[in-house]
Structures are given as structure tokens and as C-alpha cells.
Amino acid sequence: MRTPQEIEVSGFGLFSARPSRVLFRCAQSQSGIRFVHPAGSPSVAALIAFQRIASGPLGGRNTVIAIDAYAVATIEHLLSALAGLNIWHIDVVTEAGELPILDGSALGFVEALRESPVSAATPLQLNRPFRVDDAATGAWIEARPARSIRYRYELRYPPGSGIADQHFEWDGDPRHYNEEIAPARTFSLEREAIALKSAGLFPHLTPRDMLVIAPDGRPIDNTYRFPDEPARHKLLDLIGDLALLGRPLVAEVIAHRSSHALTHELCRQIAGAMDPKLGVRS
Template identity: 40%
Template sequence: MATDLTSPSFQQTLARPAVVSGRGLFHGIEAKVRLLPAEENTGIVFRRTDLKWRPEVRAHVDHVSAAARRTILESSNGAVVETVEHLMAALAGLRIDNCVVEINAIEVPAVDGSCLPFCDAILEAGINQQTAQRSILVIEEPQCVNDRANAQWIEAIPSMNGIPTVDYQLDYGPTAPFSPQSFAVQLTPEQFLNEIAAARTFVLVEEVEALQARGFGRHLTGKDLVVFNTDGTVVDNKLRWADEPVRHKILDCIGDLALCGRSFSGHVVASRSGHKLNHVMAKTLSTIEQGTPMLSRAA
């Protein structure tokens, strides 16, 4: 069946396999990802094809392993897949419910630092609507998680029109190379593709030096992601939007919240949150039984 990007009612998968290759952001290891069509109610499952027994890990917050600056999935059977958040955002943004992600290395390719190449590969392969209904979590009661020590919080509140929305406020403080930014987007596939999918990973130049001193990202140059100098200029690159950083934070948020295992209908407002707090909200959403909303909880 042809792709119907406007219909959120039924589950969707890819029409045929899609392939994306490239080096991982942190480890720099060349990897090939194959996005395979999957049966209804499969969800998103990663399979490490380079390991004996080809172990799998489901893309769910219950399998998130603690790590700085990225999202890592790990299962007890030895399947570890790092930096899944941008691929997860592409799948969630295009409303792919079911997909087996075969990967032959530990880390998902960084591509251009955004998730647009994943979206392009998925759209090129085509999207098939399936017959099972999607499971959509309707946010009926406000949910709030926060990290007071770092002045971060995320709130999920009911949506007036049923369309999921993510609203993000970014503020790196008075010494940051860019001013505070805020952006909001309705999570339709069209809006996701037009406003969010191409927003790239960004770092501050001093963060690059610290990461490289720890052995991460030594292969990276200013062409591979957005590196901000302390004066707000960008190293060897150009911004795609003046507010590209806040758009990328929304991309990360979408990818991380998808780990709750369901689509949601609600309005998410996030302030300064990163992967760690995003995972706390994903966990909160994952534990809501529809019709009996859980109480809000703090991080």
C-alpha cells in the first residue's frame, strides 16, 4: 500500500530494506545499517549482525544504558548499540512503528550529524501501512520530570488538538557562544522533515577537545558536525538555520521519547534537557497505563 504520511491510525513499516553507511560519531567505526520491514507489533528492534548469534535489543527505555551525551541500548544477551537517538528520531518522525535495524558494528553511523540521510533512505524505500492499529498514548494528566541541580525540566501535558507537539527552550547561560533559543514543532511527518530532520549535532570547541582527550571522536572535523567557537562562529561549516541548535535538541528529544515504546498525543515542553532527563520522561511515559495516568514524578 502506498505511503500515507497523514494517517496516524495504523501501524507502518518500510516497503523494502533501506541501507545507510558511515562512521559512528564517538568511536569512528565504519558501520552499515539495514532498516528492514517488520511484522505488526514488532516495534523497533536492533540486531548486531557482526556478533555471534546476532543478538537483538529492543528500542525501549528499559534497555537504555547510562552514558554521557548519547543514547545507548544494551540487552542482557550482549547486544549493545550506541548513539541510536538520531535514527530513532527519523523512525518516529516518519511514523515507522515496526522495523528491524541490522547493524554490523557497535555504533549507528553519524551521517551528517542530523537524521536527514536516514529519512531520505526510508522515503526512498517507501512506507507501507499495515492493518493493526497504532498504540497511541494520549497524555491525559500532566507529567513532569526535572533535574533541579542542572535547572532542566520536561513536561508533557494534554494536547488541545490531538497533534503531538515538542517545544524546547535552550539556554547555555551568559558565557555560551549563542543566545537562548526556543522552537516548537507539531510532530507531523511533513513538519518533522521540513523543520527538524536536517538539524545537526553541535558541540562547543572546548567540548571537542575534552572528548578527543578521552579518545572519542578523533576522526571528526568541523565538516562532520557543527562546532561552535567561543565567539559564536562555526568551525569550517555553515549553519542550516540560525537556530539549528534548538532544532537539534528537539530532534534528540523526539528520538529519546520514542523509547517509551509508543507514539503519544500530547504537548511536550522541555527546558535545557539532555539525553539523561529525556530518558526519565520516556520511562515515565512508558509506565502510564492508558486511562489510569500515573502521578507525576521527579528525577
């Protein structure tokens, strides 16, 4: 039975295809964002220190946190929604497994939580830049000192992919997030979707459920919510992964073709330097 302070969201996991149910409870203290087993224990904080890479062929395609045997996967959309709403102290009650993917965006989480009280956290500010490069792909991500939040994702696919070069930015404003970023859905190229289906993955999904983009750039059996929806969704993921710092990062962050892995490494660098002498101040 839910109390008036509890909010429930349910669906199925993107990778597991299993039913998934989460219950949101107001944190009783400044405990941060925590994932809690329904029995009350174990629990794991949504912090980069607990980030893990899932095993199997899909490892690295989502964000996973774990402590001992308690693991929760595909948390990036929820963390993005919480950061966008400026909610930094909340308990997310769920069994070990995967959060519901909903429609592939963060909109369902935002709609469920938008009336929840803001629970702000002390921001992090940088004294120096941090950067992570992937020499193999040319992707990179950099966080630079700034007086306000400015996150930018630059999407670049090879010629013939069907997706034009595009970018999108967020200035930290919750309304901007709710209206312009939260509705952007996860996507894949048609050739990627065919390969994954051939491998027996995602049997529960069709192009009507998730964006599958044809070589001509048009979604198959679907329509874009925004002309630059792919870049907006990548920014959504970026915001969620940066939330693993546990507090808002007040910085200029530019992500160029970057992945979950690069953002996680950036978070590790920043978290490891949470000292004024090393480049971060509260």
C-alpha cells in the first residue's frame, strides 16, 4: 500500500524485457539519491563510485550501479529527470534489476515527479578543466570552469548513417529541461537494430516502441518529436550520467560524440579531485 508521499512508476526493462516497478519516497535526510531494495536493505547510492559495467554484449550501452549482489541498470533516464527537476535527495525503491524504459525518454519520470518538492544539493564548481578523449573514435568530453550550467552535446555520425550533424544545449533551467529535453527518446540506426534483432536481442520491441532511423534519416513507423531528437536524447543521457557526481555540476560541459563510458570517466576524474587544491570546490 502506498503512502501519500510515495509515487509509483512501472513498465519493462529495455535490455531485460522484464516487468519493472519503482517506488519513489521522499528522503528522510540529506542522503542523496539512493536505490533501495523493497526489504529496506541493501541500498546503493547513485554515485560514480558504485558505477559498474554490465556483462555481455550490451555492456557499456547503459548506466549500472551496484553494491555486492544488488545492481540496478539503465538508471540514466531517471537520474536525468531528477537532475532536471533539481531533486537530489530521494529514495528509489526497486528490486535488483533494470528500471523501466517507458517510452525511451525521461518524460514519464518527469510527469510522475514534477510535483515533488525540490531537494537541492550544494553545487560543484571547477577550478580547472577536465577532459577525456577516445583516440580510437575521436570522441571527447570536457568540463570547464563556469559560473552557470551549460551542457552541450555534439552528435556526429559517419556519412550514410542518415543522421545529420546536430547539437543541443541545456542551461540548467528545469522548465527548459522538461519541455525540450525530457521528451527526447532513445534511438538506434536501422542496421544496428537489425543486427541486435538477429542476435536475439530486444524481441519485445518494434520501431513503434523505440526510434529506429532508416538510412534516409527518417524514423521507421514513427515520427520525430523534434528535428534534432537524437542530439537531445544524447544530452538527456549526459545529464543523467553527470548526476553520478551526486550534486549539480556548475560548469561548461561539451560532449563531442561521447558515450556513457567517457562521461563516467569524466565523473571519476572530477570525483577524485573533490578538493580545492585539486580542482573542485563545493
